[in-house]
Amino acid sequence: MTEQNPPLVVRGGQLLDVVAQCVRQADILIAGGCIVEVGQPEMDAPQGSVVIDATDCLVMPGLVNAHTHGHSSLGKGLGDKWSLELLLNALPWAGGGLTLEDKETAAQLNAAEMILKGCTAAYDMFFEFPTPSEDGLRLAARAYRDVGVRVQLAPMMADTTFYRAVPGLLDSLPAPHRERAEAMAAASHQEHLAVCAQMLNAWDHDRDWARPALGPTIPLHCSDAFLIGCRDLAKDFGAGVQMHLAESKVQAVAGITRYGKTLTAHLDRLGLLGPRFVAAHGIWLDDDDLKLLQDRSAALAHNPASNLRLGSGIAPATKMRDIGLVFGIGTDGSASSDNQNMFEAMRAASFVSRMHSPDPATWLSTWDVLNAATIGGARLLGMGGTIGQITPGFKADLVFLDLANVNFVPLNDAANQIVNCEDSSAVRDVMVDGRMVLKDRQFVNFDYNQLRLKVAAAVGRLAEANVETKERMEAMAPYVAAHCVGLACNPYHVKRTVH
Ligand SMILES: [Zn+2]
Known part of the structure; x- marks a missing residue:
């Protein structure tokens, strides 16, 4: 038990203080997994305290990944020129057929990559087909815990297939693709909701480590009855809801066609938006949508690298900041953005914010980005009072960056260099809950080589099992692309791409 361990004192390091927006020399006293005191160098510590030498280190809060998909970590590098819609078309083979x-294994790999890259908590929309399962969610939660990442776990769900969700897509497919797409079926909303109710009822993980949430994936993929059911379950259990919202122009255009209003307005009409609601991506949101999210105290997970990777567009993050909408930064899953590197995601957030205006004063600053990737993300996970800051009373989730790493040589401005230079190679040690989980870039309690073997075995078996599915979906892909490109060429009242 952490409580029985002697206090720890981190000495000699430079501290990244995101609240005060400064970097300064400071020692940190830790007991019972929590930060007890942040003080001057050489401050007093209780007798028997174990000293952690942080000389030549920058100590920063563990990064919080606001949006990922643990099930898809096996899919990194599978695709190249995929739009979101081509990715969705590929998913039956690119992420299908996983055993329990x-x-x-996939959740472990996702968590391991995050720890190696300085991230200690995540909001994971975890997918299982045809419905979530209690066993799958239990194992995913355990996998994150084993590696040392806190997680908000939202089963990702749909009661409508992709082919029925996109207006006109089914009719656009020639035989035999149309028959195949018609034959695909999603589980009913009653089946999904029954599993979720059971999961929420039976959840017995330590909620400091793993919390349950709901992830009805995309408005167009979820019937109104399903969304209302999710809304009510979330309310009954005090659970969060995360959804992909207006991620692609295809979705935004289809939302107007389907609902006669924007996707955000549609969700608001159904009563989904509230303090526990997190919109992922939110690229094709207009000013009214953003204001609606802000008015309802909802939040947003900004995934700038994934948005570039899939050609989805540039989300209006400077507007989010300007209106006070809480937002975090996410990597997205490895099938769509092929790694779990929050340093890259931060840099992408910083850089793409420069595309909204020629006026540098309006761009996201280093501190805007660091704030979103720590304090913002913590609030999205409902852990705003416990993680994301190096402040007394908060959990001791700390990342030790090696200042001898070339990214910090010379050390001109540590905060700017975290966002503009660092690529995770300076991550030396990672502490979660007052315990080192990574030391000198080696996992402390977790066998990475064994994981590699499990991953290789799983990927080999899945590739073989999915050969036919892959052939079928790739044959369908040109038709899906043609239809979706046609939809994306329709006018829309906001512009988020340069074409
Ligand atoms: Zn996603």
């Missing part, structure tokens, strides 16, 4: 053990 594969799901655990």
